[in-house]
Amino acid sequence: MSLYPPLTQEILRELRTYLDESRVVTNAKELENVSFDQAAKSLYSQIPEVLVYPISTQEVASIVKLANVHRIPITARGAGSGLAGGAVPLHKGIVIAFDKMNRLLEIDKNNLTVTVEPGIITNKINEALESYGLYFAGYPMSLERCMIGGNIATNAGGGKAIKYGVTGRYIVGLEVVTATGEILTLGGKLFKNVTGYDLKQLFIGSEGTLGIITQATIQLTPLPKAASTMLVWFSQMKDAVQLVPEILTTLGITPTAIELIDQTAMKYVCEALNESFYRPLAQATLLIEVDGANQAVTNQQIQQIASLCERHGAIDVLVAADAPTRERMWKTRRSIAETLKQHSPEMSLEDMVLPIHAIPDYMPHVKRLEDMYEVSMPTYGHAGDGNLHTTLLKKASLTDAEWHALEAILLEELYTVVHQLGGKISGEHGIGIKRKSYFTAMADPAELTIMQAIKKTLDPNNILNPGKIFDLN
Amino acid sequence: MSLYPPLTQEILRELRTYLDESRVVTNAKELENVSFDQAAKSLYSQIPEVLVYPISTQEVASIVKLANVHRIPITARGAGSGLAGGAVPLHKGIVIAFDKMNRLLEIDKNNLTVTVEPGIITNKINEALESYGLYFAGYPMSLERCMIGGNIATNAGGGKAIKYGVTGRYIVGLEVVTATGEILTLGGKLFKNVTGYDLKQLFIGSEGTLGIITQATIQLTPLPKAASTMLVWFSQMKDAVQLVPEILTTLGITPTAIELIDQTAMKYVCEALNESFYRPLAQATLLIEVDGANQAVTNQQIQQIASLCERHGAIDVLVAADAPTRERMWKTRRSIAETLKQHSPEMSLEDMVLPIHAIPDYMPHVKRLEDMYEVSMPTYGHAGDGNLHTTLLKKASLTDAEWHALEAILLEELYTVVHQLGGKISGEHGIGIKRKSYFTAMADPAELTIMQAIKKTLDPNNILNPGKIFDLN
Numbered sequence: 001m002s003l004y005p006p007l008t009q010e011i012l013r014e015l016r017t018y019l020d021e022s023r024v025v026t027n028a029k030e031l032e033n034v035s036f037d038q039a040a041k042s043l044y045s046q047i048p049e050v051l052v053y054p055i056s057t058q059e060v061a062s063i064v065k066l067a068n069v070h071r072i073p074i075t076a077r078g079a080g081s082g083l084a085g086g087a088v089p090l091h092k093g094i095v096i097a098f099d100k101m102n103r104l105l106e107i108d109k110n111n112l113t114v115t116v117e118p119g120i121i122t123n124k125i126n127e128a129l130e131s132y133g134l135y136f137a138g139y140p141m142s143l144e145r146c147m148i149g150g151n152i153a154t155n156a157g158g159g160k161a162i163k164y165g166v167t168g169r170y171i172v173g174l175e176v177v178t179a180t181g182e183i184l185t186l187g188g189k190l191f192k193n194v195t196g197y198d199l200k201q202l203f204i205g206s207e208g209t210l211g212i213i214t215q216a217t218i219q220l221t222p223l224p225k226a227a228s229t230m231l232v233w234f235s236q237m238k239d240a241v242q243l244v245p246e247i248l249t250t251l252g253i254t255p256t257a258i259e260l261i262d263q264t265a266m267k268y269v270c271e272a273l274n275e276s277f278y279r280p281l282a283q284a285t286l287l288i289e290v291d292g293a294n295q296a297v298t299n300q301q302i303q304q305i306a307s308l309c310e311r312h313g314a315i316d317v318l319v320a321a322d323a324p325t326r327e328r329m330w331k332t333r334r335s336i337a338e339t340l341k342q343h344s345p346e347m348s349l350e351d352m353v354l355p356i357h358a359i360p361d362y363m364p365h366v367k368r369l370e371d372m373y374e375v376s377m378p379t380y381g382h383a384g385d386g387n388l389h390t391t392l393l394k395k396a397s398l399t400d401a402e403w404h405a406l407e408a409i410l411l412e413e414l415y416t417v418v419h420q421l422g423g424k425i426s427g428e429h430g431i432g433i434k435r436k437s438y439f440t441a442m443a444d445p446a447e448l449t450i451m452q453a454i455k456k457t458l459d460p461n462n463i464l465n466p467g468k469i470f471d472l473n
Numbered sequence: 474m475s476l477y478p479p480l481t482q483e484i485l486r487e488l489r490t491y492l493d494e495s496r497v498v499t500n501a502k503e504l505e506n507v508s509f510d511q512a513a514k515s516l517y518s519q520i521p522e523v524l525v526y527p528i529s530t531q532e533v534a535s536i537v538k539l540a541n542v543h544r545i546p547i548t549a550r551g552a553g554s555g556l557a558g559g560a561v562p563l564h565k566g567i568v569i570a571f572d573k574m575n576r577l578l579e580i581d582k583n584n585l586t587v588t589v590e591p592g593i594i595t596n597k598i599n600e601a602l603e604s605y606g607l608y609f610a611g612y613p614m615s616l617e618r619c620m621i622g623g624n625i626a627t628n629a630g631g632g633k634a635i636k637y638g639v640t641g642r643y644i645v646g647l648e649v650v651t652a653t654g655e656i657l658t659l660g661g662k663l664f665k666n667v668t669g670y671d672l673k674q675l676f677i678g679s680e681g682t683l684g685i686i687t688q689a690t691i692q693l694t695p696l697p698k699a700a701s702t703m704l705v706w707f708s709q710m711k712d713a714v715q716l717v718p719e720i721l722t723t724l725g726i727t728p729t730a731i732e733l734i735d736q737t738a739m740k741y742v743c744e745a746l747n748e749s750f751y752r753p754l755a756q757a758t759l760l761i762e763v764d765g766a767n768q769a770v771t772n773q774q775i776q777q778i779a780s781l782c783e784r785h786g787a788i789d790v791l792v793a794a795d796a797p798t799r800e801r802m803w804k805t806r807r808s809i810a811e812t813l814k815q816h817s818p819e820m821s822l823e824d825m826v827l828p829i830h831a832i833p834d835y836m837p838h839v840k841r842l843e844d845m846y847e848v849s850m851p852t853y854g855h856a857g858d859g860n861l862h863t864t865l866l867k868k869a870s871l872t873d874a875e876w877h878a879l880e881a882i883l884l885e886e887l888y889t890v891v892h893q894l895g896g897k898i899s900g901e902h903g904i905g906i907k908r909k910s911y912f913t914a915m916a917d918p919a920e921l922t923i924m925q926a927i928k929k930t931l932d933p934n935n936i937l938n939p940g941k942i943f944d945l946n
Contacts, residue, residue, distance in 0.1 A: 162664065165642070201671055252697065387665045430667050469670075
């Protein structure tokens with residue numbers, strides 16, 4: 001039995017008075033297309049009752065007001081590139097897709113900001129900025145596909161967080177439609193602001209459960225004029241991880257990226273790409289990059305890091321001598337998720353975040369569980385910020401049902417270890433539906449109660465992306 | 474008539490069962506000492522009923538629980554260096570001072586974090602970290618005096634925000650006692666985290682109205698090994714401000730600081746210090762600093778910026794050739810607030826934040842009001858992030874009452890201009906009591922309603938620093 005009333009013909013008619021007929025969609029095929037995201041479709045999908053494509057904030061506000069009156073669930077959807085089922089319309093109702101609200105509204109070079117609608121592809125923002133010598137330094141790995149609205153709704157991270165932080169750092173202004181259909185304009189072209197509570201930051205990362213983002217102003221960063229990149233191989237995971245703080249403290253350098261690939265992940269991806277970077281003796285490979293305003297300086301810095309690696313037990317070091325080699329290194333890193341998915345279409349891409357130095361304590365547990373359950377769980381991610389993507393690959397011999405049962409056991413075990421080591425279960429992908437039961441079981445009850453109270457306060461009828469992050473009773 | 478019941482002898486007795494007698498203070502002199510902060514005492518002060526000095530989170534939780542049962546107001550107090558009356562116990566009750574919760578709990582070099590109690594002087598954290606090559610890169614200008622708890626409660630900014638951001642960027646873990654006396658542990662030694670709503674960021678900058686900070690874990694940054702500093706003078710404010718985005722876009726350099734001093738402020742401070750940096754023809758002086766891992770690089774960058782300044786109409790450029798000159802430059806900048814205070818003990822230190830490029834549009838309004846009302850309003854601040862400290866100096870000929878009447882007119886005028894230019898009334902000092910009426914009058918009603926609803930949700934009896942930021946009805 002649904003918690004929500006059905007979406008009536010009357011409501012549909014009302015929606016069509018706000019939006020052109022063509023932007024209020026009820027045909028089965030199109031509804032099916034927005035019933036899932038990149039989390040396992042077999043587990044997380046639901047077909048909405050209607051799909052709407054607003055072209056203005058006012059239209060979004062009208063839709064939400066109507067939905068609030070009739071208590072119809074609304075799920076905002078970007079590119080559907082999310083990894084936690086956050087865009088799945090779990091309780092049906094309305095999906096608001098932002099494909100047609102995708103304008104770049106203003107590049108303001110003098111104020112170092114860009115203002116965009118939520119449906120713009122993240123990388124298109126950077127393409128438009130390139131000639132100004134500026135860019136949005138948030139760097140979700142899916143930036144060629146994802147939309148900025150989704151990045152903001154999940155506070156998306158990525159591979160350059162150690163130097164540049166994550167999406168939320170750069171969102172200085174935000175327009176949000178609340179659950180009651182009011183339009184909030186938060187912040188502005190402002191790089192400091194303590195004028196009242198930081199509501200902007202509360203909406204960022206709230207996965208569409210507190211408000212719907214309809215516009216964002218982003219602080220821009222100088223485009224680095226130079227970068228130097230290297231791969232370095234360690235026989236021991238511990239040596240690789242210990243290097244991370246050493247680079248910052250001993251050398252005083254904050255790299256742009258310190259990416260980590262474990263032995264299994266490296267083997268899979270090098271085989272898939274026919275790439276020569278795999279070293280059978282290396283438990284861990286790091287991809288390290290520095291960037292800056294001057295190539296001579298970044299070259300010198302990467303050499304300093306290379307020397308430090310050698311002193312810290314690296315078994316091999318390869319500094320990219322040219323742009324094609326650099327691109328090969330990054331392609332290797334970027335291709336892991338896809339390689340693992342091809343290897344095992346049924347898989348669970350995880351997203352734990354740990355204190356950096358706890359990574360070597362975490363990894364033996366992955367090995368232990370791999371041995372105990374005879375599964376493969378390649379692990380890679382962002383050593384610079386402790387965010388790891390352990391990926392649970394389905395055993396070919398299991399049925400889907402058997403696999404999902406085993407998956408639940410493995411996640412429970414992994415998350416327990418993560419908690420014991422002072423970590424959290426999601427660094428950048430979010431809770432969505434996929435991690436909801438684990439999150440609510442493991443969260444501090446006082447913290448969870450406050451989150452639920454805020455949700456009830458901001459969305460009294462529980463219409464905004466209901467059933468995500470936590471349930472309300 | 475007070476909104477709150479009096480603090481009874483019975484409550485005092487109960488407090489003394491939680492804390493040693495010596496840490497429950499009721500003598501008039503000590504209560505008077507915590508009745509004000511750095512906002513004008515003549516306008517903003519109130520003597521509390523009791524002053525307590527907890528030494529543990531558990532003690533704080535006990536005090537808050539008791540206060541919540543009896544509906545007694547609680548005002549948390551750091552060093553009393555706030556500039557908006559935020560630490561004034563407006564409705565009397567209990568002041569919780571953190572002087573005795575001032576331990577540095579752990580330097581974790583491997584995880585690049587430090588964990589501290591709220592009462593530690595901010596600069597002491599950095600002194601303890603120096604030998605590790607690390608520091609807390611938040612940089613409030615009062616860091617030799619202020620406490621980290623206050624920095625977090627106000628999300629303190631400072632002079633290096635263009636490169637390093639403000640306090641909140643670095644607070645990765647936070648322990649908070651809620652209004653009902655529960656202890657929340659948010660985040661951890663984690664550099665990414667999207668596990669539920671970002672409650673941590675909601676408490677940061679909430680000026681003690683949503684919870685009481687009892688512990689913080691701070692992400693550390695490599696201590697720059699080199700810095701280069703310069704002063705540059707412009708006849709036109711506009712030329713000075715236009716330079717800011719040029720440095721980032723044309724040169725691809727993000728300076729550590731781009732500080733702005735207008736003609737009047739420069740004149741006052743150079744006279745007070747007997748310093749030679751005043752140029753009568755310069756409407757604006759910039760202090761620009763770059764830092765990094767290598768002195769040759771920062772020297773080269775400051776020369777690049779110097780050349781750019783000359784091409785952009787600078788009338789004089791002075792690069793600090795040695796450390797003493799660099800310190801003279803910073804001392805000039807740092808001494809402005811104190812100089813102006815000595816010049817006119819009755820004054821109003823403002824804190825507006827604007828889009829950077831709106832500064833040249835803002836400054837003529839300052840001049841207009843100076844002329845119209847025959848007052849002096851020297852202006853200085855952070856050109857790199859648009860945060861300006863226009864300082865209203867009392868006219869000697871006015872009585873205090875006449876001055877406060879005029880001050881209200883001037884603030885109304887200035888804040889109206891700030892709003893029209895897309896700015897906000899506080900960049901880093903906060904709302905406190907001082908800006909409450911302006912904030913509530915100018916805020917978007919929908920935004921204010923949400924802030925008030927969150928306050929009511931988290932602090933149902935309105936005991937935490939009541940009467941700050943906004944009133945509740």
